[in-house]
Amino acid sequence: MATAKYDIKSYSGFRAITLLCLVVLYAPLVIVTIYSFNSSASITTWEGISLKWYADVFTGPESEKFKLAARNSFVIAITAATVSTSIAVFAATAMVRGGKFKLRTVSFGLISLPLMVPEIVTAVATLIFFNSIGFDRGIMTILIAHIAFCIPFAYLPISARMQGIEDSYEQAAMDLYATKRQAFTKILLPLMMPGIISGFLLAFIVSLDDFIITNFVKGAGVETLPTAIFGAVKQGIKPNIMAISTMLLGISVIMVTISYFVSKTDNTK
């Protein structure tokens, strides 16, 4: 408990710094969101509220391009999240329930290292890898790359959850004639579910939002939503980009919120 004297709020400038940080972080997002409802064709002058740019996204001249990109993005995100979450479940089971094995610390490092490596390095390395094995770039290369870099994002909430589950539940199950596999599927897996859902949603959102790696490994003509937006922005920012960005932002916020609440639900209580 911080007493009033040592409370960080009493430090001089605390308020100003906090406000500055919040403004820098969120002002651009707020402005993009507000201007996505602008009825003007200009991105700087406000002419009143309208949903016409949202309509434009779905029906305008560029709508086909965006629809295709959005479909690619969702297919890749769902597949990548599913596969990486499954891998993460087994990785977490091995790491948390595997007892003390040699190279355990190394294994943990290897699983979480991609979070620390600059994304551009991963992107270049992945591209070189696909080139060197002669893999044609396309939706498959995006998918494989996404599965790989989503694993640590799915792993962290799952293993955190698993560490909170006492192993006496599995022991009780095996004591009551369940095989190891039954103890896993009937007891451990349901108890891990909040962590798994949370990991899945995080992986999904990371995949959906990824630009750098995707841009490197995608083939010509294959676009995901972020690369399509980037392509459109290169020809000048139009308000329909703001509408797409706002929708993408909305999806991210919803996913992260669900992930947060799911990971906090405690079904062991």
Added chain:
Amino acid sequence: MSNTTSNAIEVRDAVKRYGDFTALKRISLSIKDNEFFTLLGPSGCGKTTLLRMIAGFEDVTEGAIFLYGDEIENLPPHQRPVNTVFQNYALFPHMTILDNVAFGLEMRGKSKDQARSRAGEMLELVQLSQFAARKPSQLSGGQQQRVALARALAPQPKVLLLDEPLSALDLKLRKAMQLELKHLQRETGITFIFVTHDQEEALTMSDRIAVMSAGEMQQLGGPKDIYEKPRNMFVADFIGETNLLEVSVDGINNGRAVCHLGGGHELTCDAVDGVGVGSHVHMSVRPERLYMSDKPVETESLKGRIKENIFVGTDITTIVDLEDGPEFVVRTSNSDRGNKRIFEPGAEMYVNMELGAARLLVD
């Protein structure tokens, strides 16, 4: 051994090592069919390790374990017809009470309906039928305890293992559960192996007790045996309260040992194996087997002076200084029956010992 089949559990030369640490130092014991058997000892004595070895959660480093004659130490837990009541109950939090109790039956191949109807009967047995649809977290500690018991008994194990199941309950509930457990054991006829560090609990419930310390078995016997004839210092000190006196054995005649207490006091008591003439050992005298008088009453009367009286409700505890000798604790029942006699502090009196109250200990 020819009698292996009649024993519910036989542990033969079992050793458990964790790296350099030896948790269990070559234990052998037989637990009879239909027995309420208790492993008693302080934490770290190896009692839980032994129980977990029987359940199959710990490997046996050396030795063998037999269940009704079948060697089981290499079987995985799910192939051993024993069930465990865990210390923290380990009820499956995502399942209802009924499904928890039905779990073992389903895993044994019973249909969901059969398992549930039998689970319902078990819940009736522990008087929790009305909670069948609830989740474990909605039950009190005592109720969870009974669910854990019902769950472990439902598949009709050959042996039930109980790992300090009462330690999380408050005193009153614990006492009630002690009796309930004992009755349940008699009704079901299942062999119970109970682990506890609470000596009173062990004495209350058990047919036989194995007292353990530092990975070794110190004594094996019925509650009365263990309490009245402790074999060594550890058992005498761990079970109940006692006066531990340093004595030297001056002579042994006709199975009676003459012991010197210091300060010229002398006592005779039954000789025990392993304590010969000239040995310096300890003697245990239970405080409730002593009484006070103003004149010497028995041959074993020691002169002393009252130091302090302590009122503890059911009893009065008196501390007596022997002339030039050790201190004695005497317990007198707080009732008007019997030869009770209380003296004021400072009064001179005699401490008298009931026949067989003094016990020589192998150190």
